[in-house]
Amino acid sequence: MTQKIQPVKGTREFYPEQMALRNFIYEKAGEASRSFGYQEWDAPFIESIELYAAKSGEELVKKQSFTFTDRGGDFVTLRPELTPSLARMIAARQGELTFPVRWWSFGPFWRYEQPQKGRTREFFQWNVDMLGVNSPEADAELIAVGVTFLRSVGLSPAQAAVHVNNRRLMDSQFDALDIPQEKRLEVSNMVDRRSKMTPANWDAYVLDSGLSQSQLEGLKVILGDFDLWKKNDELTRLFAALEALGVSEYVKFDPNIMRGLLYYTGTVFEAFETSGSVRRAILGGGRYDNLLADVGGQPLSGVGFAMGDVVIGIVLQELGLVPEFVPSPAPVLVTVFDASLLLEAYRLAAELRRSGLRVLCYPEPVKLQKQFKFADKMKARVAVTVGPDEAANGQAAVKNLVNGEQVVVKREVAAETVKKILAVIGP
């Protein structure tokens, strides 16, 4: 046991069943992206550490990402996020790109953190960004892309919701409470942590951090006011656009969404599963300005979001929304009657494949019973057998494995017969 080399901590092995889930997420994410006209792109998986150090702070990068020195002595890191690479690639072609740029990506990322429910050290992330436009309507489109995905994987508005807030709105509210600028980041963290603490503990924590009793009371009023968005022109327009896009049933204003992040400047949003078995967000994003400042581009505004595969994977499994796993991608099994007919079976399989079917052929002459059991395990839908009788008469026995009916037909129409069966019971 201990002799076996284990997978690296925080990584996952993708057996075919898990791979099917990952591909399901990839397909649905891609389809949601393409339906809004987004182009697929990608960046290097390895980047120089400076790319991240500039924005995120070197300490964070060194502590929470996989970094190493390559053979040439360069200090590199496995990408922990995509946005800096996006910024560089956009800046490099800023003069020739047609804006607004709409890009999406799905690929691997690495963060050196403690693995726990919903978090691994190696994960896949879907990123969607629109650059070059600064409007609430653009923000609404990004949210709509996210909702389109949630809807397409079968999550209902009762099961998943996107919570939206606006940084500028919160800033104006904090102004009204006379919360000084240098306290804003700390207050953001307070808001983020509120749901994890008891009300009494949170009150104490806020007062401890130097806010006055009246500021605390004011803060609680703000965080409990779900009509606050009506005072904000950007959010009013955002919700009108969401309505027009047909996704408003999934979206609601929530003053508790802050996303403690440095670079968000306007709209911010996070999607949650409502039952809350996973306390992490399914996806999150928002509007950012000055994206290109650190990489030498002209000022450019953007809006985007990211979704990790881990949390959504757990949610889909817990809610029973993962499609049934069919082990064999080939719905047809050609059996091998005996050793003398093995090559005949191979010929028949080849014929069926040439007609466009996906075909599995048993590779040795074992008992038919075993081959049919194998077909069953692989969830094959049709079995085709050529025994001595069929071989002598130029025929093939085609069996529908779903209802058990078998017909013996001319060899030439075997493919046609199989296709008819599949047309009825599904591929």
Place this chain on the structure above:
RNA sequence: GAGCCUGUAGCUCAACGGCAGAGCGCUACACUGUGGAUGUAGAUGUUGAGGGUUCGAAACCCUUCAGGCUCCCCA
């Protein structure tokens, strides 16, 4: 970086100081030209590893490794 919990058959778990077991899965047979169901039989273990206590350890103690959950953090 800190805390709590768990490592026993391929999987899920029982045995909680006294012969290491069950269910599922697997293999074979019933069924020598046909799957799912059922029945019968069978195989499978250095109880994560190392040390200690004991007449006796899967169990108790120590060390170590691995995993899970939480705090922290979350670009």
